[in-house]
Amino acid sequence: MLAFVNFYLLPGLVLGAIYALSATGLSLIYGVMRFAHFAHGDLLALGAYCAFAASTSLGISVWASIPFAAAATIPAALVADALFYAPLRRSLPAVLLISSFGVALMLRALIYFFFGPTPVTFPRPIVPPLVFEGVRIQARHIWIILGAALCAFMLHLILSRTRAGRAMRAMSDDPDLARISGVATAAVIRLTWIIAAVLVAVAGVFLGLDTQLQPVMGFNVLLASFAAAILGGIGRPWGAAFGGVILGLAEECSTYPLVDGAPLLQPTYKSAVAFVVLIATLLLRPQGLFRGMI
Amino acid sequence: MEQALLYAATLGTLACIYAVLTLGLNLQWGLTGLMNFGGLGFVAVGAYTAALLTAAPSATHVGGFGVPWWLAWPAAGLAAALLALPVGAIALRLRADYLAIATIGIAEIVRLVARNEDWLTGGPLGVTAIPRPFESLGTPTGQVAFLLLVGAVLAVLFAAAQATANSPFGRALRAVRDDEEAAKAAGKNPARLRLHAFLLGAGFMGLGGAMMTAFFKFIGPDALEPVTVTFLVWVMLIAGGSGNNWGAVAGAFAVWVVWAATDWLAAQLPGEAATRAAYIRLFLIGLALQAILLARPQGLIGERIGSPQR
Numbered sequence: 001m002l003a004f005v006n007f008y009l010l011p012g013l014v015l016g017a018i019y020a021l022s023a024t025g026l027s028l029i030y031g032v033m034r035f036a037h038f039a040h041g042d043l044l045a046l047g048a049y050c051a052f053a054a055s056t057s058l059g060i061s062v063w064a065s066i067p068f069a070a071a072a073t074i075p076a077a078l079v080a081d082a083l084f085y086a087p088l089r090r091s092l093p094a095v096l097l098i099s100s101f102g103v104a105l106m107l108r109a110l111i112y113f114f115f116g117p118t119p120v121t122f123p124r125p126i127v128p129p130l131v132f133e134g135v136r137i138q139a140r141h142i143w144i145i146l147g148a149a150l151c152a153f154m155l156h157l158i159l160s161r162t163r164a165g166r167a168m169r170a171m172s173d174d175p176d177l178a179r180i181s182g183v184a185t186a187a188v189i190r191l192t193w194i195i196a197a198v199l200v201a202v203a204g205v206f207l208g209l210d211t212q213l214q215p216v217m218g219f220n221v222l223l224a225s226f227a228a229a230i231l232g233g234i235g236r237p238w239g240a241a242f243g244g245v246i247l248g249l250a251e252e253c254s255t256y257p258l259v260d261g262a263p264l265l266q267p268t269y270k271s272a273v274a275f276v277v278l279i280a281t282l283l284l285r286p287q288g289l290f291r292g293m294i
Numbered sequence: 295m296e297q298a299l300l301y302a303a304t305l306g307t308l309a310c311i312y313a314v315l316t317l318g319l320n321l322q323w324g325l326t327g328l329m330n331f332g333g334l335g336f337v338a339v340g341a342y343t344a345a346l347l348t349a350a351p352s353a354t355h356v357g358g359f360g361v362p363w364w365l366a367w368p369a370a371g372l373a374a375a376l377l378a379l380p381v382g383a384i385a386l387r388l389r390a391d392y393l394a395i396a397t398i399g400i401a402e403i404v405r406l407v408a409r410n411e412d413w414l415t416g417g418p419l420g421v422t423a424i425p426r427p428f429e430s431l432g433t434p435t436g437q438v439a440f441l442l443l444v445g446a447v448l449a450v451l452f453a454a455a456q457a458t459a460n461s462p463f464g465r466a467l468r469a470v471r472d473d474e475e476a477a478k479a480a481g482k483n484p485a486r487l488r489l490h491a492f493l494l495g496a497g498f499m500g501l502g503g504a505m506m507t508a509f510f511k512f513i514g515p516d517a518l519e520p521v522t523v524t525f526l527v528w529v530m531l532i533a534g535g536s537g538n539n540w541g542a543v544a545g546a547f548a549v550w551v552v553w554a555a556t557d558w559l560a561a562q563l564p565g566e567a568a569t570r571a572a573y574i575r576l577f578l579i580g581l582a583l584q585a586i587l588l589a590r591p592q593g594l595i596g597e598r599i600g601s602p603q604r
Contacts, residue, residue, distance in 0.1 A: 036391040038331070084584045091591070094329055094390055098528065099587050101331065105525055106580035113573040219520075223402060226395045268410045275399035279384055282396070286388050 002134045008253045014141045014210055016248025017148035021203035022221055023228035023240040023247075024155065025196030031172030031235035032192045033089070035096040039080065040200060040225060041218030042107035047073040047201030048208040048217065049115050052122060062122045062209055063143070069201035076107065077197040078190065104219070111215045119214040144206045151202055152241055155195065159237065164191050172235055220271065224251070227278040233288030242289070247277055296434055303437040305554055310444040311505050313546040315523070316530045317448075317455045317539060318498025324536035324597070325459060326491035327471035329390060332397030333499055333524040335404040339377050340370035340500025341507040341518065342408065345421040348508070352423075355416035363427045367447075367504045374500025375493040377404075382492040387485055393492075401520065409515040420514025424507050444505055448543075451498060455539045458494070467491050468537075521576065526553065529583050535593030544594050553579075 022044055029037045047069035054060065054068035080103045088096050129136040159165035167188050170178040179185055207217060228247045232239025251273045255263040265273070281288065315333065322328040330336075347366040351358025361369070377400065385396040408415045415421065428439035458464045469477040470484045477484055507513040526549065534545015556578075560571035586593065 036395060038394075084588070087588055094327065095587060095591070097329060097391055097394060098532065099584060101525070101528065102580045102583040102587075105521065106577050109573045109577035109580065113570055113577070223395070223399050226398075230392070230395070266410070269406055272403055272406055275396075275403055278396060278399055279381070282384050282388055282392060286392075
């Protein structure tokens, strides 16, 4: 039982927190702009690498480098939107999707150019895990889970308590009605990008902290983020956060040796879990757990 | 002289193979509006199918069936279409973007299987010693003969794609793409039409993968990468003109020439700079895609609707 908590449940929660942050932004973008943002993963990687550059060159802690990550992802998202997405907004959503696919490549090329293909790790001291009654957890994992929870709480406050948040939800429910009701759609779109970029920057730093940084790290979480967002009901930020946690847990628990000491799924196939969840959702409940837009 | 001829044959062969992949994507996206971002998965399944059917027996993977290429290549197309069947049947019923996400997943699964199922694929070692048709003719005659074969396959597939586009089936595909409700009202079954187009395009990609392995005489999990397969083919189709088979082929040739020329240019730079130049090239290709989407969304040769295409 303790082994399950230490090696499957806690890592699953950490990974789930990271997926939740990434998927929430993806779902917000989908809700407000109605397109699947394929550059989201590479935006995540950009944030992680900029935090890495800040923390190594300035000698600050990883946590203090999170603002630097956001300082890179926010302008990147806004510039990509202004230059490439905005002029295509009136065409088919599919064209926006292709455009974001191109942006993903451009971001990845920049990361390769400046940081090279070799994986790097955040400078972090080697500390023994904290032990509570046999439950062992790394301090950084506690901070990741708490940090993600804090982000979720702040997002909840923004969406439910502020005028801007209400405008975002209105646009997500019915863009035309929102527009004729006087919602400043351009401003709402900018705000959506900023929020999503901050969330994905935090996710990038957390992922880098949990494992390591490599230029394709974002592409590797893209499928999981989409699966989480669709599982939670696309366009529903809370659903995406929930879906992210479920997916993280599912991925880590998929290798649990339930029968005769053999893992349920070979660890090398872990990343296939996202695809299975995605297909199962599309097959059984395409609107997602929380009734997203289909 | 011989060196130049070999280089030209290599360029030409790869251009023709890319044209086949682009025609496949044109059937899916251009004609039917299906977003397939997992081209790599279908190309790889075709590649491995052909490789295992034709390669010499080996202790590291199944194989040694000694199947001739003219049987193995169609089998490769069929295998890719079989892979497309279940996912298409599930994802095509829903929003268009769900297919794009699901196809990324397929590519990932195929990559995982290729890397991990050593008994089947040879794992990271891959499959080597894949025979190439006409190699017994020696250098460079064999290479030129292979180029002619690939060119002939391209011609046949192009004719098939043209016939599809101009057939009632092709018109129904366009109808589904442009106005699903109207197509339904006219008695068409959009789900089935989409699935057929998806399978057909996947078959083209599988065949392209088979020709690629025969050309390189090797396939491994890292031999194909998303950038040079999936993404480059998208750029080719968008640049050439989606919806038009002539555009697809023209785009494939034009983008391939640019890609190969910049590759050659970058290789002239010393060591570290050459690697970095490759990244700049990747960035510029992404930027070029954006420029085309914004400035000339119809591509080099746009789709012509209303009269039969020629």
